[in-house]
Structures are given as C-alpha cells and as structure tokens.
Amino acid sequence: MLKFPFYVRWVSLKINIRNGRDTFISVKFDLSQNNKSTIKYLLDMKTWLRIFVFSVLLFIVLAGALLAGFIYKVKNGFPVSYDTEIPDIHFPQNQPAILLFSKATGYRHGSSIEASKIIFENVAKRNNWFVYQTEEGGVFNAEQLAKFKVVIFNNSTGEVINDEQKKVLEDYVINGGSLIGVHGAGDDSHHWDWYQQNILGAKFSHHPLSPQLQEAEVMMEAVRDTILTKDLPVRWTHTDEWYVFFENPRSKGFTIIYTINGDKIIPDGNILWLTDKNFGMGKDHPVAWYRLTGRGRTFYTSIGHDEAAWKQEPFVRLIENAIKASL
Numbered sequence: 001m002l003k004f005p006f007y008v009r010w011v012s013l014k015i016n017i018r019n020g021r022d023t024f025i026s027v028k029f030d031l032s033q034n035n036k037s038t039i040k041y042l043l044d045m046k047t048w049l050r051i052f053v054f055s056v057l058l059f060i061v062l063a064g065a066l067l068a069g070f071i072y073k074v075k076n077g078f079p080v081s082y083d084t085e086i087p088d089i090h091f092p093q094n095q096p097a098i099l100l101f102s103k104a105t106g107y108r109h110g111s112s113i114e115a116s117k118i119i120f121e122n123v124a125k126r127n128n129w130f131v132y133q134t135e136e137g138g139v140f141n142a143e144q145l146a147k148f149k150v151v152i153f154n155n156s157t158g159e160v161i162n163d164e165q166k167k168v169l170e171d172y173v174i175n176g177g178s179l180i181g182v183h184g185a186g187d188d189s190h191h192w193d194w195y196q197q198n199i200l201g202a203k204f205s206h207h208p209l210s211p212q213l214q215e216a217e218v219m220m221e222a223v224r225d226t227i228l229t230k231d232l233p234v235r236w237t238h239t240d241e242w243y244v245f246f247e248n249p250r251s252k253g254f255t256i257i258y259t260i261n262g263d264k265i266i267p268d269g270n271i272l273w274l275t276d277k278n279f280g281m282g283k284d285h286p287v288a289w290y291r292l293t294g295r296g297r298t299f300y301t302s303i304g305h306d307e308a309a310w311k312q313e314p315f316v317r318l319i320e321n322a323i324k325a326s327l
C-alpha cells in the first residue's frame with residue numbers, strides 16, 4: 001500500500017490499456033490544503049510515476065529484444081560471414097593433416113573451444129599429426145581440403161561456410177575424407193540438409209534447461225570398431241549439456257558408440273512460454289555415433305559443451321580414436 005503525506009486526503013491511480021495499443025495514467029487527488037508546494041509535489045509524483053512506468057516498459061521491450069536477438073543468433077547464426085581468402089598452409093611431410101575448424105556464428109562455446117585447442121596440440125604431438133587450427137572458411141577449397149585426412153567441426157555453429165564450400169566438403173567426404181563434429185556442431189543452426197542427414201542423422205530439438213548441465217553415466221555399446229573403442233571405459237560419469245534430437249540416429253543407419261539413459265535426466269528445455277520442449281529421447285539416448293558416408297566417414301558426439309569435457313580422459317580418447325579411425 002502506497003503511503004502519501006498527510007495533506008493528501010486520497011489519491012487514486014488508474015491505468016487503462018485500450019485495445020493493447022495505448023496506455024495512460026490518471027492521478028486523481030483531493031487536497032486538504034490547497035497551496036502551491038503541495039500541487040508541485042503532486043505534479044512531481046505524477047512525473048515520477050510516468051517515468052517509472054515508461055522505464056519498466058522500456059526495460060521489458062529491451063529485454064525482449066535482447067532475448068529475441070539471442071534466440072535468433074542461436075537458431076540462425078548472426079552475423080553470418082563467409083571467408084573466401086585461401087590461407088597459406090605449409091603441410092609438413094609424413095604427418096597426417098587434421099583441420100580443426102572452430103568458427104561459430106551461432107552460439108559460441110568459448111570455454112570448450114579454448115580448452116580444446118591445447119588438448120588437440122598435445123594429442124597431435126603424441127601421435128605425430130599436423131593440426132591446422134582456424135576459424136576462417138577459406139580453407140574449404142578442393143585443393144587444400146584434399147590434403148587433410150580429417151576435418152573437425154569443433155563446436156562450429158551457424159552458417160559458417162558458403163554453398164560452394166559446402167559442396168567441396170560434401171565431395172571431400174564422399175570421396176574418402178572424414179568429418180568429425182563436436183557438440184555444438186550438432187545443433188540446428190547450420191541449415192544444411194546434407195550435413196544434418198550425413199553427420200547427425202537427426203534433427204536437433206533442444207537441450208535441457210533446468211538444470212542445463214546434468215550428470216549422467218555414459219555407457220558403451222557393443223561396437224565392432226576396435227580402433228574407435230580402444231582403451232575406452234565401458235562406463236564413465238560425466239556432466240554435460242545433453243542435446244535432445246527429434247530422431248534417434250540408430251534408426252538412420254548410424255552405429256552408436258555411447259549412450260546415456262535418457263530417462264535419468266530432466267530433459268525439459270522450455271524457454272519461457274515459447275515452445276513446449278518438455279520431452280527427451282527416452283531411455284535410448286545416444287551421445288556418440290558414426291557412419292560410413294560414400295567412401296568417407298562421419299562421426300559426431302554431443303559431448304563437449306564446456307571445458308569440463310576436455311578434462312575427461314575418456315572424452316579426449318574418444319576424439320583421438322575417431323581421428324585414428326579416419327587415418
């Protein structure tokens with residue numbers, strides 16, 4: 001209840017919204033002492049009330065615009081930029097070359113990308129691999145791409161390469177190249193049918209939000225590919241942002257390597273009232289899978305939201321094995 005000075009007998013505040021278009025406030029008052037300073041005070045009250053209401057409205061509009069902008073960026077990538085300048089790369093002799101592509105125009109998983117760079121350097125050193133790291137798409141030209149054994153979309157989100165460069169990557173995989181995707185590489189910001197069908201095999205729906213990161217037991221499937229599963233634990237515990245897909249890649253001909261029990265996480269991914277995303281993939285919730293595509297291979301894991309993943313030995317080994325299987 002608002003308290004007013006003694007000289008105000010009553011004050012009523014009325015807010016009318018007409019057809020949702022205009023808002024006005026009327027303040028009615030009746031004074032016991034009709035002097036100038038009281039009127040001035042009340043006029044000030046009226047001004048302050050007006051400022052307060054408009055500030056609240058402005059805040060709501062700005063917060064809405066920021067949220068809308070963020071959702072648009074996450075869904076579509078913004079600003080979309082393509083790089084066509086061909087980089088100068090010195091490919092060392094006798095070292096398999098790996099392209100680590102971490103460009104993000106959608107949601108940027110900064111902590112994961114930064115942590116991964118050091119890990120890839122170490123893994124490359126112990127295996128005598130050459131890793132070329134870039135966030136520019138000019139490298140996606142037929143001549144240079146052919147020199148790489150593996151291309152890694154390292155939390156790459158949004159539309160990051162143009163149509164011509166996409167075609168170069170598709171041909172590269174069909175003709176025997178390997179494409180690996182980590183976490184964000186599996187969201188729905190890429191708008192690229194071939195990519196979705198051949199590396200993911202499923203359309204991304206959402207990720208849990210309450211809480212966003214959840215602990216789960218990661219369980220290995222009975223996989224025949226001994227290179228991929230070498231020295232990997234059958235079960236390990238990890239906390240991550242578990243992506244939910246509309247389809248199960250298992251039914252699309254992909255070989256599943258790891259799953260979690262989807263019934264043991266809270267999959268709710270509702271953002272305010274926008275869409276009802278209170279569903280998960282069910283008990284069989286794959287988190288790592290691969291497939292032969294043409295003469296090449298595609299591998300994807302939804303693990304890797306933040307730097308915690310790169311501190312997990314089984315995760316690093318899984319990526320290392322996926323690269324080895326592609327050489």
Ligand SMILES: [Zn+2]
Binds near residue numbers: 241304
């Ligand atoms: Zn994420």
